[in-house]
Amino acid sequence: MRILFSVLLVAFLGACAGTPPLRGTGDLALIIERASGHVTLANTSSRQPYARIGGLGDLSHASAVYSRDGRYAYVFGRDGGLTKIDMLAGQVVKRIIQSGNAIGGSISQDGRIVVAQNYKPGGIKAFDAETLELLAEVPAEYAPGQFSKVVGLADSPGNKFVYALFDAGEIWVSDFSDPRRPVTQRFPAGQNPYDGLVTPDGRHFLAGLFGEDGVAMLDLWQPQQGARKILEKYGRGEEKLPVFKMPHLRGWSVAQGKAYLPAIGRHEVLVVDVATWQEVGRIPVRGQPVFVMARPDGRQVWVNFAFPDYGKVDVIDTLKGEVVSQLAPGKGILHMEFTPRGENVWLSARDDHKILIYHTENLTQIGEITADAPSGIFFSSRAQRIGF
Amino acid sequence: MSRPRSSRAALRRRSCWRWAIQSGLALAGVGLMLSSALASEPPPQRQRELTHLVRQECGSCHGMSLQGGLGPALLPADLRDKPADGLAATVYHGRPGTAMPPWQRFLTEAEAAWVVDRLISGFPE
Numbered sequence: 001m002r003i004l005f006s007v008l009l010v011a012f013l014g015a016c017a018g019t020p021p022l023r024g025t026g027d028l029a030l031i032i033e034r035a036s037g038h039v040t041l042a043n044t045s046s047r048q049p050y051a052r053i054g055g056l057g058d059l060s061h062a063s064a065v066y067s068r069d070g071r072y073a074y075v076f077g078r079d080g081g082l083t084k085i086d087m088l089a090g091q092v093v094k095r096i097i098q099s100g101n102a103i104g105g106s107i108s109q110d111g112r113i114v115v116a117q118n119y120k121p122g123g124i125k126a127f128d129a130e131t132l133e134l135l136a137e138v139p140a141e142y143a144p145g146q147f148s149k150v151v152g153l154a155d156s157p158g159n160k161f162v163y164a165l166f167d168a169g170e171i172w173v174s175d176f177s178d179p180r181r182p183v184t185q186r187f188p189a190g191q192n193p194y195d196g197l198v199t200p201d202g203r204h205f206l207a208g209l210f211g212e213d214g215v216a217m218l219d220l221w222q223p224q225q226g227a228r229k230i231l232e233k234y235g236r237g238e239e240k241l242p243v244f245k246m247p248h249l250r251g252w253s254v255a256q257g258k259a260y261l262p263a264i265g266r267h268e269v270l271v272v273d274v275a276t277w278q279e280v281g282r283i284p285v286r287g288q289p290v291f292v293m294a295r296p297d298g299r300q301v302w303v304n305f306a307f308p309d310y311g312k313v314d315v316i317d318t319l320k321g322e323v324v325s326q327l328a329p330g331k332g333i334l335h336m337e338f339t340p341r342g343e344n345v346w347l348s349a350r351d352d353h354k355i356l357i358y359h360t361e362n363l364t365q366i367g368e369i370t371a372d373a374p375s376g377i378f379f380s381s382r383a384q385r386i387g388f
Numbered sequence: 389m390s391r392p393r394s395s396r397a398a399l400r401r402r403s404c405w406r407w408a409i410q411s412g413l414a415l416a417g418v419g420l421m422l423s424s425a426l427a428s429e430p431p432p433q434r435q436r437e438l439t440h441l442v443r444q445e446c447g448s449c450h451g452m453s454l455q456g457g458l459g460p461a462l463l464p465a466d467l468r469d470k471p472a473d474g475l476a477a478t479v480y481h482g483r484p485g486t487a488m489p490p491w492q493r494f495l496t497e498a499e500a501a502w503v504v505d506r507l508i509s510g511f512p513e
Contacts, residue, residue, distance in 0.1 A: 034452065060452035078451055101456060119457060149458065166458065192487070194458070210487055242482065242489035245448045246458060307445045308494070332444075350444070 051090030152196020240265030255298030
């Protein structure tokens with residue numbers, strides 16, 4: 001009884017002070033509304049939005065990472081804006097313009113350093129996660145006076161960041177053990193890496209190549225061995241189909257010891273054995289894959305597509321190794337995000353101005369959220385994952 | 389060539405020639421040429437579709453505000469000194485060996501020229 005009373009008292013005082021009820025952050029979502037510079041915050045348990053924040057600038061291709069407690073989201077805008085958002089209070093904590101043209105970012109293993117990757121001026125910049133104060137920068141100057149666009153930035157264990165240089169064809173690893181004095185190693189990778197990813201265990205960095213067939217792979221446990229090419233013979237001599245949007249590797253999939261990767265210039269998903277890094281299969285799909293994402297349990301892989309096939313979504317059953325469902329959820333499906341244990345997937349339908357929420361077992365829509373031209377969807381559960 | 393620019397040049401030559409013979413006819417000629425230049429403008433509904441295509445689909449590489457991304461910036465200052473025909477050909481045929489794909493499945497040559505013309509003069513929102 002005493003306990004009940006004090007609980008009530010605390011709740012009452014809380015309400016008087018105008019403070020919201022205590023809650024955790026494990027089930028929150030941030031939705032990018034690319035055209036209008038807004039983000040919508042939503043609750044993935046109630047599947048309802050709870051806040052909308054504007055004034056974030058050009059959010060085309062924007063992405064977000066989370067502080068390790070899941071409380072703060074760092075949003076990287078196309079125009080170089082870096083905005084720190086309090087997910088619980090639903091407001092901007094701090095916003096800076098850190099470059100002229102950015103393409104995403106990442107957060108360090110210890111959660112103290114937020115790093116932005118920039119197209120112009122090409123390079124990466126590290127900020128104090130608490131204050132957004134600039135700590136250091138690594139210009140992507142690969143030859144005297146020549147700067148490259150940076151792609152595929154990912155965090156890896158040891159407060160290291162790995163990224164690829166589109167114009168230089170290299171993979172760089174910057175060690176931020178001393179946040180103000182990063183030490184960078186360079187590895188030749190191949191022509192025009194367009195995106196990259198770190199495997200869920202943080203060991204391998206893969207960079208998809210646009211300028212040649214194959215994927216460059218760097219073993220971060222043994223970087224002295226250098227980057228090597230995998231899937232090199234993939235598609236040799238075949239005519240490539242035009243690519244109207246670059247695939248994204250960030251949301252990539254490892255399921256049952258196999259990796260599922262988007263092919264480039266081909267309407268296929270490549271299947272790779274992660275023990276040997278050999279290609280073990282190709283799965284035909286209905287367009288140029290953009291995101292190839294495994295449900296967290298690895299039983300399904302969901303694939304969305306580049307223009308003009310971006311109204312479609314294919315679902316691969318990893319046991320059968322083939323597409324088992326061809327969905328047409330809406331117009332301009334740009335992104336997909338699974339709930340941490342995979343019972344639901346959220347799809348952004350840009351031209352329908354909606355987030356569509358699907359049940360992954362019976363593949364039916366169970367909810368939706370209105371948003372203005374939504375693109376990326378980022379769940380706070382990313383806070384605990386390597387490479388996100 | 390139904391591009392507004394080259395037809396304007398042709399127009400200038402043509403009307404000078406006619407002026408020498410008879411100014412009344414020249415005026416009629418001007419009217420005719422102007423209306424044929426306008427005829428290469430896509431209808432308003434199609435213009436809206438093309439604007440959406442450029443902002444959204446081209447925007448995935450060039451940035452929604454066209455300030456550049458994986459592809460170069462497409463703002464007036466970036467394009468003004470480049471031959472419009474070449475740029476239109478880039479849009480229509482793509483640039484082999486680069487990430488710029490051909491868009492001929494989705495627009496005509498005249499529409500590609502219209503898009504380039506708009507890019508050079510400042511693209512509508």
